[in-house]
Amino acid sequence: xxxxxxxxxxxxxxxxxxxxxxxxxxxxxxxxxxxxxxxxxxxxxxxxxxxxxxxxxxxxxxxxxxxxxxxxxxxxxxxxxxxxxxxxxxxxxxxxxxxxxxxxxxxxxxxxxxxxxxxxxxxxxxxxxxxxxxxxxxxxxxxxxxxxxxxxxxxxxxxxxxxxxxxxxxxxxxxxxxxxxxxxxxxxxxxxxxxxxxxxxxxxxxxxxxxxxxxxxxxxxxxxxxxxxxxxxxxxxxxxxxxxxxxxxxxxxxxxxxxxxxxxxxxxxxxxxxxxxxxxxxxxxxxxxxxxxxxxxxxxxxxxxxxxxxxxxxxxxxxxxxxxxxxxxxxxxxxxxxxxxxxxxxxxxxxxxxxxxxxxxxxxxxxxxxxxxxxxxxxxxxxxxxxxxxxxxxxxxxxxxxxxxxxxxxxxxxxxxxxxxxxxxxxxxx
Amino acid sequence: xxxxxxxxxxxxxxxxxxxxxxxxxxxxxxxxxxxxxxxxxxxxxxxxxxxxxxxxxxxxxxxxxxxxxxxxxxxxxxxxxxxxxxxxxxxxxxxxxxxxxxxxxxxxxxxxxxxxxxxxxxxxxxxxxxxxxxxxxxxxxxxxxxxxxxxxxxxxxxxxxxxxxxxxxxxxxxxxxxxxxxxxxxxxxxxxxxxxxxxxxxxxxxxxxxxxxxxxxxxxxxxxxxxxxxxxxxxxxxxxxxxxxxxxxxxxxxxxxxxxxxxxxxxxxxxxxxxxxxxxxxxxxxxxxxxxxxxxxxxxxxxxxxxxxxxxxxxxxxxxxxxxxxxxxxxxxxxxxxxxxxxxxxxxxxxxxxxxxxxxxxxxxxxxxxxxxxxxxxxxxxxxxxxxxxxxxxxxxxxxxxxxxxxxxxxxxxxxxxxxxxxxxxxxxx
Numbered sequence: 001x002x003x004x005x006x007x008x009x010x011x012x013x014x015x016x017x018x019x020x021x022x023x024x025x026x027x028x029x030x031x032x033x034x035x036x037x038x039x040x041x042x043x044x045x046x047x048x049x050x051x052x053x054x055x056x057x058x059x060x061x062x063x064x065x066x067x068x069x070x071x072x073x074x075x076x077x078x079x080x081x082x083x084x085x086x087x088x089x090x091x092x093x094x095x096x097x098x099x100x101x102x103x104x105x106x107x108x109x110x111x112x113x114x115x116x117x118x119x120x121x122x123x124x125x126x127x128x129x130x131x132x133x134x135x136x137x138x139x140x141x142x143x144x145x146x147x148x149x150x151x152x153x154x155x156x157x158x159x160x161x162x163x164x165x166x167x168x169x170x171x172x173x174x175x176x177x178x179x180x181x182x183x184x185x186x187x188x189x190x191x192x193x194x195x196x197x198x199x200x201x202x203x204x205x206x207x208x209x210x211x212x213x214x215x216x217x218x219x220x221x222x223x224x225x226x227x228x229x230x231x232x233x234x235x236x237x238x239x240x241x242x243x244x245x246x247x248x249x250x251x252x253x254x255x256x257x258x259x260x261x262x263x264x265x266x267x268x269x270x271x272x273x274x275x276x277x278x279x280x281x282x283x284x285x286x287x288x289x290x291x292x293x294x295x296x297x298x299x300x301x302x303x304x305x306x307x308x309x310x311x312x313x314x315x316x317x318x319x320x321x322x323x324x325x326x327x328x329x330x331x332x333x334x335x336x337x338x339x340x341x342x343x344x345x346x347x348x349x350x351x352x353x354x355x356x357x358x359x360x361x362x363x364x365x366x367x368x369x370x371x372x373x374x375x376x377x378x379x380x381x382x383x384x385x386x387x388x389x390x391x392x393x394x395x396x397x398x399x400x401x402x403x404x405x406x407x408x409x410x411x412x413x414x415x416x417x418x419x420x421x422x423x424x425x426x427x428x429x430x
Numbered sequence: 431x432x433x434x435x436x437x438x439x440x441x442x443x444x445x446x447x448x449x450x451x452x453x454x455x456x457x458x459x460x461x462x463x464x465x466x467x468x469x470x471x472x473x474x475x476x477x478x479x480x481x482x483x484x485x486x487x488x489x490x491x492x493x494x495x496x497x498x499x500x501x502x503x504x505x506x507x508x509x510x511x512x513x514x515x516x517x518x519x520x521x522x523x524x525x526x527x528x529x530x531x532x533x534x535x536x537x538x539x540x541x542x543x544x545x546x547x548x549x550x551x552x553x554x555x556x557x558x559x560x561x562x563x564x565x566x567x568x569x570x571x572x573x574x575x576x577x578x579x580x581x582x583x584x585x586x587x588x589x590x591x592x593x594x595x596x597x598x599x600x601x602x603x604x605x606x607x608x609x610x611x612x613x614x615x616x617x618x619x620x621x622x623x624x625x626x627x628x629x630x631x632x633x634x635x636x637x638x639x640x641x642x643x644x645x646x647x648x649x650x651x652x653x654x655x656x657x658x659x660x661x662x663x664x665x666x667x668x669x670x671x672x673x674x675x676x677x678x679x680x681x682x683x684x685x686x687x688x689x690x691x692x693x694x695x696x697x698x699x700x701x702x703x704x705x706x707x708x709x710x711x712x713x714x715x716x717x718x719x720x721x722x723x724x725x726x727x728x729x730x731x732x733x734x735x736x737x738x739x740x741x742x743x744x745x746x747x748x749x750x751x752x753x754x755x756x757x758x759x760x761x762x763x764x765x766x767x768x769x770x771x772x773x774x775x776x777x778x779x780x781x782x783x784x785x786x787x788x789x790x791x792x793x794x795x796x797x798x799x800x801x802x803x804x805x806x807x808x809x810x811x812x813x814x815x816x817x818x819x820x821x822x823x824x825x826x827x828x829x830x831x832x833x834x835x836x837x838x839x840x841x842x843x844x845x846x847x848x849x850x851x852x853x854x855x856x857x858x859x860x
Contacts, residue, residue, distance in 0.1 A: 068658035089626060089656065132720055133671025133735050137660040195659035196519060197667060200790055204716070204799070216797050221790065226519065226656065228498035229625035230567040237627060241563025286634070290562055305563050360630055360651065361791070367646050369634070 068194050068227055069139030075119040077416040078273050079261060080423065082144035083355070083378050084251060087236060088192035090199040091222040091357035093279065093374060094206065095150070095185030095409065096214035104157040106213040107187075108428040111147065113209040114189070115422035118145035118202075127205040135201035141194040145202055147423045148188040148277055148411030156186055162268055162427055166276050166381055167412050173394045175405055182281065182407035185217040190277070190376065192357075194227055218407070220281060222357025222374040235308060235316065239358050239371050240289055240402070242301055243308030246316050247342060249351045259351040259385070260378050262415075270426040273415030275378045278352075278386040281359070281407035284372035289402045300398040302337030310339065336398040342389055352377040352385035372403065382410060498624050498657055499569030505549040507846040508703050509691060510853065512574035513785070513808050514681060517666060518622035520629040521652040521787035523709065523804060524636065525580070525615030525839065526644035534587040536643040537617075538858040541577065543639040544619070545852035548575035548632075557635040565631035571624045575632055577853045578618040578707055578841030586616055592698055592857055596706050596811055597842055603824040605835055612711065612837035615647040620707070620806065622787075624657055648837070650711060652787025652804040665738060665746065669788050669801050670719055670832070672731055673738030676746050677772060679781045689781040689815070690808050692845075700856040703845030705808045708782070708816040711789070711837035714802035719832045730828040732767030740769065766828040772819055782807040782815035802833065812840060 073081045098107060116128050124140035126133075154163035189206050193199040207216065224236055238244040249256050262271045289297070294305055302320065303310055312321035312332050322340060324332045333340050344351045355378060360371040379385025393400060417423045503511045528537060546558050554570035556563075584593035619636050623629040637646065654666055668674040679686050692701045719727070724735055732750065733740055742751035742762050752770060754762045763770050774781045785808060790801040809815025823830060847853045 068656055069660055090653075130720070132716075133724075134667065134669055136667065136671060136736070137662040138655065139659060139661075141656070141659045195656040196653035197655050197669075197788070198659065200669065200788075200801070207797070207799075208720075216793050219792050221792065223520075223626035225568065225627050226498060226571070226625040229569060229571050229628065230499055231569075232567040237564065237566065239564055239627075239630065241566060286562075290560070290638075294563075306566070358627070358630075362649050362651065363646050367637070369637075371630070 069141050071142035071194060072124065072140045073122055073142055073144045075115075075122045075145075075417070076419050079275070080146045080413055080416045081122065082146035082190050082192055083260070083275055083353070083413070085142065085144050085192070087224045087355060087357075088142050088144070088194050088199075089224050089226045090193050090196045091224070091374065092189075092191040092199055092203045092219065093222070093357075093376075094189050094191070094203060094219040095217040096187040096189075096210055097217045098153070098156045098186050098214050099212055102156075102213045104159065104428060107153070107157050108425075110187075110210060110213045111424045111428060112422040114145075114147060114206060115417055117205050117209055118147075118423075121145065121198075121202050121205060127201075127208075129205075129209060132201060132204055134204065135195075135198045138195055138198050141198040143193040143198055143202055144191070145206065146190040146277075146413060148190075148413040149424065149427070150185050150188060150409065150411050152184065153186040157428075159427065162270060162430065164268055164271055164276075164412055166383065167410060170278070170382065170387065170408060170410055171391070173390055173405065175394055175400050175403075176408070177404050177406055179407050182218040182220075184409050187214060188277070188279070188409060188411040220359060220374055220407075221361075222359045224357055236356070238356075238373055239284055239286065239360070240297070241305055242297075243303070243305075243316065244356070244373075245354050246303065246308050247339070247344065248354055249344075255351075259380055260353050262380050266380075270424075270430050271412060271414055272426075275380065275413050276382050276385070277409075277411045277413050278375075278377050278379070278382055279407075279409040279411070280373075280375040280405050282373045282375050283370065283404045283406050285402050285404065286369055286371060299334050300338060300402070302333040302339035311337075334398065336396045338393070338397055338399040341392050341397050352379040352389070354378075378413075499571050501572035501624060502554065502570045503552055503572055503574045505545075505552045505575075505847070506849050509705070510576045510843055510846045511552065512576035512620050512622055513690070513705055513783070513843070515572065515574050515622070517654045517785060517787075518572055518574070518624050518629075519654050519656045520623050520626045521654070521804065522621040522629055522633045522649065523652070523787075523806075524619050524621070524633060524649040525647040526617040526619075526640055527582070527647045528586045528616050528644050529642055532586075532643045534589065534858060537583070537587050538855075540617075540640060540643045541854045541858060542852040544575075544577060544636060545847055547635050547639055548577075548853075551575065551628075551632050551635060557631075557638075559635075559639060562631060562634055564634065565625075565628045568625055568628050571628040573623040573628055573632055574621070575636065576620040576707075576843060578620075578843040579854065579857070580615050580618060580839065580841050582614065583616040587858075589857065592700060592860065594698055594701055594706075594842055596813065597840060600708070600812065600817065600838060600840055601821070603820055603835065605824055605830050605833075606838070607834050607836055608838050609836055612648040612650075614839050617644060618707070618709070618839060618841040650789060650804055650837075651791075652789045654787055666786070668786075668803055669714055669716065669790070670727070671735055672727075673733070673735075673746065674786070674803075675784050676733065676738050677769070677774065678784055679774075685781075689810055690783050692810050696810075700854075700860050701842060701844055702856075705810065705843050706812050706815070707839075707841045707843050708805075708807050708809070708812055709837075709839040709841070710803075710805040710835050712803045712805050713800065713834045713836050715832050715834065716799055716801060729764050730768060730832070732763040732769035741767075764828065766826045768823070768827055768829040771822050771827050782809040782819070784808075808843075 073085045075081060120128050122140055122143050151167045154160050191199055191202045235243050235245050249259055260275055262274045264272045266272055298304055308316035310318055310320040312324045320333055322333060326332055355376050357374040359374050363369055377386055414424050503515045550558055552570055552573050581597045584590050621629055621632045665673050665675050679689055690705055692704045694702045696702055728734055728741060738746035740748055740750040742754045750763055752763060756762055785806050787804040789804050793799055807816055844854050
């Protein structure tokens with residue numbers, strides 16, 4: 001389900017848009033590099049590129065791009081990118097509010113600009129509306145840009161009748177310590193890439209496209225393990241040192257699409273093939289957590305730190321034996337263990353696809369790290385995904401005393417744009 | 431000059447310390463993976479590793495570590511790591527002040543702990559004083575940890591007589607807007623790695639080692655391009671989109687060591703083979719910068735954005751023709767161009783090795799990005815490296831109106847530790 005194109009035939013990697021005269025198909029150069037045909041041909045292309053943008057930067061005989069730079073996700077498709085694509089090493093989340101006086105017309109124009117920018121940048125081309133050169137030389141590096149609408153967007157644009165019931169505000173949870181200024185927002189953009197400058201370049205392009213139509217409400221930076229840093233099949237590790245995401249539904253599950261995406265004939269119709277993102281800035285109280293012994297930490301989670309296997313044995317993918325008891329008659333996986341509580345068959349089949357980034361924003365004045373998880377989960381319906389699980393966690397999760405939910409957002413992420421279409425067009429032109 | 435050991439013979443990659451019973455040689459597993467001999471042997475090692483730490487996490491048949499995870503810099507040596515090693519994609523800078531009541535004895539014990547931790551982590555092993563598991567599974571990922579002493583350290587430890595004259599406070603520059611709370615400090619640690627979790631893991635280990643002996647004064651996070659994201663021979667690009675570091679002295683220059691490192695018979699003797707680091711948090715006023723046309727930006731710098739070549743032609747490595755004029759008789763490289771002013775032969779031969787990270791700490795309330803450069807430069811003597819260049823820039827650099835120096839530090843970074851020695855031992859036990 002990752003939409004990387006390294007394995008696509010050569011023609012598939014050609015630019016999908018002709019582009020304007022002064023925008024060069026940087027991917028053409030990347031392809032040339034990949035095919036190892038630099039040299040005389042390279043010089044010729046280089047000369048052509050000199051007047052035409054990014055291509056000029058590729059010296060003849062340059063080393064081939066590795067798969068890291070060449071990784072390319074698809075902008076067009078049934079679903080938006082950045083949901084089932086592999087986790088990238090760098091992420092930015094940014095929320096905007098429409099500016100005073102901006103409404104549906106301005107929002108439509110903005111989504112059109114953003115979609116053009118996302119398509120170009122994800123193909124490794126310069127931004128269409130003035131490029132900063134920060135991503136110059138680099139391949140697309142698996143860049144994804146994903147757009148969503150918050151509850152307030154529909155009031156601001158007079159589209160209340162189109163607002164999905166699924167965007168109703170999340171219930172309060174007793175463990176919430178939410179900063180309203182860093183929660184929600186009219187518009188939400190998720191950016192991920194395997195190169196930090198490519199990701200920053202995209203963030204800046206998205207911000208500049210907003211122009212006078214929208215202002216930044218909040219912005220957060222995150223990270224994951226770099227591709228190639230581990231030989232282990234990747235389930236992410238978080239800043240508590242735990243393998244995180246083992247219980248995720250798999251694209252090969254028969255009900256995967258049903259759980260994660262709004263059906264093609266779902267309601268509202270503009271959300272066909274879309275998904276709902278719940279975003280939580282979850283601070284980890286690492287000073288408290290790290291006072292626990294490894295065995296105590298494993299009892300909080302219910303899984304081994306080393307490999308994510310259930311405490312009842314096996315490997316990361318082995319089913320938990322929730323009934324197994326030790327010689328004292330105690331459950332091996334404690335009743336309040338995080339993995340027990342979040343297990344889908346303990347929650348009426350609720351399932352969500354978790355796709356988080358870790359974050360670290362330095363230290364508080366007392367030396368406490370401001371670090372944790374930018375938790376992002378995807379589901380067809382938050383009332384059957386995030387909400388029931390979080391309700392249950394709220395009542396008895398052993399992990400809860402080591403974390404604090406500091407910000408929250410819920411966004412309707414429409415389906416992917418068809419060629420010639422912009423993201424959200426079915427809402428804004430509907 | 432990069433001390434990576436992928437090319438070393440197998441025995442060279444064995445752990446350099448026997449370690450304690452419960453610390454497993456994770457590098458041994460990495461080596462096994464690299465040699466592709468997992469399987470029955472892997473299972474046997476895995477079983478042994480299950481009781482012994484990180485090694486247990488390697489499943490039999492795991493994919494080989496790529497060069498990214500396997501990259502390993504040397505802790506022991508003539509110089510400390512992190513000076514001539516290749517720029518990593520993730521960086522942390524952290525400064526500490528000794529705690530009230532802590533002096534030379536506590537500082538010596540701290541540097542001893544830190545050195546042990548740095549040696550272990552740089553070899554891809556767990557931290558010796560309680561590991562958080564955050565780097566578990568990952569290879570060393572070219573981790574470097576570098577230690578320095580600030581001016582105030584010598585007062586706190588009664589070692590004023592050992593304080594180098596080179597640590598005298600930097601002069602004030604008219605463009606400074608320095609935040610004292612984020613400047614200087616008794617102790618400074620630079621961490622770099624090609625994986626964000628490996629870097630965070632090291633940062634946290636260094637913090638925990640400080641214990642009650644020192645408290646965090648300031649901490650900053652930075653980044654560079656990921657290895658493999660570009661096919662271009664790497665000179666870093668910064669957040670202004672400029673190639674940055676072209677003028678750096680090369681390790682192959684005959685006077686490289688003389689310019690960057692204190693001689694082996696230099697003064698004070700404890701600084702033999704050490705270097706001085708000037709650290710500046712340089713904010714980039716990107717909103718102003720990006721209003722300039724590409725041609726205007728190139729005139730500010732004196733080099734082409736695309737490839738870093740001088741405006742007088744050639745490639746990035748071509749010498750600037752400072753006398754060349756255009757048809758109007760104007761210098762092609764303007765008199766106030768940044769590249770002209772910083773050129774070593776315009777500064778009495780001053781030279782420093784610049785090894786920066788970019789940073790991005792989100793946005794101010796008005797939508798201005800808090801982003802720029804964690805400028806770090808290395809030299810044998812700041813009065814012949816950073817200071818004369820910055821003085822000249824201060825008087826007429828065209829770039830100065832687009833940047834703001836917001837924090838500053840100057841640190842004495844002693845030579846590398848020999849085996850069995852800790853960093854700074856020649857000062858603290860001298």
